[in-house]
Amino acid sequence: MNTAQRVRGILAGSAGNLLEYYDWYVYSSFTIYFAHSFFPRGDKTAELLNAAAIFAVGFFMRPIGGWLLGSAADRYGRRAALTISVTAMCLGSLAIAICPSYQQIGLLAPIVLLVARLVQGLSLGGEYGASATYLAEMATPRNRGFWSGFLYVTLVMGQLLAMIILLLMQYIFLTPQQIESWGWRIPFFLGATGAVLVFWLRRQMVESERFEKSQEKKEKGGLAMLVQHKRAVLTVCGMTLGGTVAFYTYTIYMQKYLANTLGFPKDTATLVSSASLVVFALIQPAFGALSDRIGRKPLLIYFGVCATLGTIPLLSALSGVHSPWAAFGLITCALFIASGYTSINAIVKAELFPTQVRALGVGFPYAVTVSVFGGTTEYIALWCKQAGHEGWFSYYVSACAAVTLLTVLTLKKTTTLNETTDHTA
DSSP states (O other): OOHHHHHHHHHHHHHHHHHHHHHHHHHHHHHHHHHHHHSOSOOHHHHHHHHHHHHHHHHTTHHHHHHHHHHHHHHHOHHHHHHHHHHHHHHHHHHHHHOOOHHHHTTHHHHHHHHHHHHHHHHHHHHHHHHHHHHHHHSOGGGHHHHHHHHHHHHHHHHHHHHHHHHHIIIIIOOHHHIIIIITHHHHHHHHHTHHHHHHHHHTOOOOHHHHHHHHTTOOOSHHHHGGGHHHHHHHHHHHHHHHHHHHHHTHHHHHIIIIISOOOHHHHHHHHHHHHHHHHHHHHHHHHHHHHHOHHHHHHHHHHHHHHHHHHHHHHHTTOOOHHHHHHHHHHHHHHHHHHHTTHHHHHHTTSOGGGHHHHHHHHHHHHIIIIITTHHHHHHHHHHTTOTTHHHHHHHHHHHHHHHHHHTOOSOOSSOTTOOOOO
């Protein structure tokens, strides 16, 4: 496979990954505008809690998606699994876009919202394992960390694109009343219509050579073989726990924290969150390239130590800010810490498993952990606020980061992607 084919494959996979995560994060970006459309009108925090609960429930389909699409990727190819994944995600977006409000159809509205999010959760559960595996197998050993950073570049760009659309609507095209009335449906329509282009791009992707060689040797994978890699599975869970909680805290929850707790206007909260995400996306390849030079483990230790010791003072300082610039600075600082995990976690996990079980090995335990901890991060934060003890949340995030630190410290010096060069240590 030549360099051009390799780069085209990575870019095609990344484009689909961007749209997948755009569709997923449009929900959280626009929650403050559409929550009232799917639930009885009442207390603002209660409406957000209901919407956050469905956001969390959607995560519980991710293990099933990680298992089904991970198995499909290991059996039928990374390209086939990625194509199915993006199609399911966009069907979920279309259902949300056209769903009538609670005032029109009553309880059927939140039921449709729930089903749509379950479909999207299934899709995203398979997306991570398949795309991480594809990216790891397409990149050359010498710059695998650099290309790994692009997984979170596209993930963050999907989230950022959702916020940019919201900013354009807030500042240029629509009034707040129009967004709350019908404008929130527009980004869901955009995500659904993008499926046609992404479907075509992914059908044109070159299949991974490592997968094809594994097929030629008729190597079998599946859950039976995954059991033989129990240590690797537990490592994926431990690494993911603190990383996903930190990521969802400083990206997803921050927009609502700035608006609902600190009292920033909704458009200002969106602008601050968007600006910090731009910085976050730009530094991912740099952190990944650094790991190609010094190894993966030092960066993961950096994240574990800083997130464990720094979360409580960071969130405490953020709770007292009144300036958007101060909020931006503190959130960006937190995202620099998170980058020690986000930039390279996919490649480290992929390096733990052999080809015939790699997509399942990465995707399934990751999806289980994200479902239990990442998907509930926002809900736990809002619950602590409603209970009158918002400060408890910072201790929770710190404890989760400590689990990741302990896991990283036990990380073995092995890689199944490149036997001659150890990048994990």
